[in-house]
Amino acid sequence: xxxxxxxxxxxxxxxxxxxxxxxxxxxxxxxxxxxxxxxxxxxxxxxxxxxxxxxxxxxxxxxxxxxxxxxxxxxxxxxxxxxxxxxxxxxxxxxxxxxxxxxxxxxxxxxxxxxxxxxxxxxxxxxxxxxxxxxxxxxxxxxxxxxxxxxxxxxxxxxxxxxxxxxxxxxxxxxxxxxxxxxxxxxxxxxxxxxxxxxxxxxxxxxxxxxxxxxxxxxxxxxxxxxxxxxxxxxxxxxxxxxxxxxxxxxxxxxxxxxxxxxxx
Amino acid sequence: xxxxxxxxxxxxxxxxxxxxxxxxxxxxxxxxxxxxxxxxxxxxxxxxxxxxxxxxxxxxxxxxxxxxxxxxxxxxxxxxxxxxxxxxxxxxxxxxxxxxxxxxxxxxxxxxxxxxxxxxxxxxxxxxxxxxxxxxxxxxxxxxxxxxxxxxxxxxxxxxxxxxxxxxxxxxxxxxxxxxxxxxxxxxxx
Numbered sequence: 001x002x003x004x005x006x007x008x009x010x011x012x013x014x015x016x017x018x019x020x021x022x023x024x025x026x027x028x029x030x031x032x033x034x035x036x037x038x039x040x041x042x043x044x045x046x047x048x049x050x051x052x053x054x055x056x057x058x059x060x061x062x063x064x065x066x067x068x069x070x071x072x073x074x075x076x077x078x079x080x081x082x083x084x085x086x087x088x089x090x091x092x093x094x095x096x097x098x099x100x101x102x103x104x105x106x107x108x109x110x111x112x113x114x115x116x117x118x119x120x121x122x123x124x125x126x127x128x129x130x131x132x133x134x135x136x137x138x139x140x141x142x143x144x145x146x147x148x149x150x151x152x153x154x155x156x157x158x159x160x161x162x163x164x165x166x167x168x169x170x171x172x173x174x175x176x177x178x179x180x181x182x183x184x185x186x187x188x189x190x191x192x193x194x195x196x197x198x199x200x201x202x203x204x205x206x207x208x209x210x211x212x213x214x215x216x217x218x219x220x221x222x223x224x225x226x227x228x229x230x231x232x233x234x235x236x237x238x239x240x241x242x243x244x245x246x247x248x249x250x251x252x253x254x255x256x257x258x259x260x261x262x263x264x265x
Numbered sequence: 266x267x268x269x270x271x272x273x274x275x276x277x278x279x280x281x282x283x284x285x286x287x288x289x290x291x292x293x294x295x296x297x298x299x300x301x302x303x304x305x306x307x308x309x310x311x312x313x314x315x316x317x318x319x320x321x322x323x324x325x326x327x328x329x330x331x332x333x334x335x336x337x338x339x340x341x342x343x344x345x346x347x348x349x350x351x352x353x354x355x356x357x358x359x360x361x362x363x364x365x366x367x368x369x370x371x372x373x374x375x376x377x378x379x380x381x382x383x384x385x386x387x388x389x390x391x392x393x394x395x396x397x398x399x400x401x402x403x404x405x406x407x408x409x410x411x412x413x414x415x416x417x418x419x420x421x422x423x424x425x426x427x428x429x430x431x432x433x434x435x436x437x438x439x440x441x442x443x444x445x446x447x448x449x450x451x452x453x454x455x
Contacts, residue, residue, distance in 0.1 A: 159271065163276070171279045202434065209309060
């Protein structure tokens with residue numbers, strides 16, 4: 001049952017977007033989420049569309065992967081679109097079937113909002129599609145570094161994230177093993193009333209915790225034996241390098257924001 | 266000793282993440298409200314290492330969920346809501362359990378956590394989380410009555426049922442794991 005759940009959505013590749021610094025991608029997403037709100041007429045939405053298509057084609061991620069990300073939200077997009085068509089009564093009536101009237105304002109608003117939604121989803125899913133979780137963790141650690149001054153244990157949190165990431169596949173495998181062992185004894189995890197599920201989960205959790213603690217003990221001893229003593233003066237295996245590509249991406253976003261600002265109604 | 270605490274909290278977060286994947290909808294509640302047992306590792310972290318460790322498990326679990334699975338609206342609204350709910354649920358245990366050191370005391374403090382989570386999450390959803398969802402999804406804002414129905418028919422029973430189910434599961438687990446948890450805790454203190 002566990003193998004049907006793919007861990008993560010990362011698609012390996014060597015495109016420009018794959019090679020960008022994770023910090024750049026995180027900053028880009030943050031800026032993009034803010035910038036999208038600037039669009040309010042045909043020109044600005046077209047410009048954002050061009051930008052989105054450009055970025056998506058740069059990643060060279062197969063189209064089917066993107067569609068997989070869009071699938072669950074397609075209904076929400078359609079729902080929002082219909083809601084706008086039915087609720088917004090602005091401008092002239094375009095066509096009318098009995099009670100059902102479609103106003104120009106409603107249609108335009110519906111299309112705009114749906115487009116904005118699709119842009120947002122496409123750009124934000126690109127992060128998980130082109131960046132490994134461990135890279136995102138490294139990027140977050142670097143970006144949050146200033147918070148160390150506020151006594152936030154940034155290094156410890158990032159280390160814990162990396163350890164967690166490393167052990168998720170191991171623990172999934174172990175969960176799967178225990179589940180199969182229980183299923184062989186006739187336990188049903190996937191269906192049945194809640195009471196049965198609750199009963200089934202107990203013999204799954206107890207061995208999972210005990211074995212995770214054993215692993216933790218071994219890892220802690222191994223880390224201490226290698227002289228781990230916190231973030232101070234620790235060197236890194238994976239180094240983040242900020243290059244000209246990253247600077248130009250940030251600059252192009254600022255240009256995009258400026259263009260949107262001038263073109264918006 | 267500090268290294269071990271770090272590693273154990275990470276492992277518990279991984280377990281929480283895996284348990285999050287094994288979620289299921291509760292019959293009769295909206296599909297987007299799913300019950301999972303990912304708060305159980307956080308409670309164990311609290312019992313062994315105290316409140317901060319529990320909050321760390323809740324936080325790491327949600328950040329992992331965001332960077333691995335992404336978020337529907339691009340902005341981690343659901344993850345933030347889950348973090349707040351989980352923290353509200355486990356915190357009473359952190360402060361009460363020391364005084365009522367027994368399986369019964371644990372159940373009492375978890376039910377208290379259920380009450381705290383149910384009440385505060387209903388209020389938060391009404392004033393903040395649901396409006397944030399519609400705002401980030403750019404759909405028209407929900408009307409006041411629609412918001413109230415969503416909270417009263419969805420969020421409120423959901424958090425209550427989730428709290429009670431986890432309380433039951435954890436009490437069952439606790440009976441089996443009590444000596445082991447105590448051993449881990451004393452190993453941490455000494």
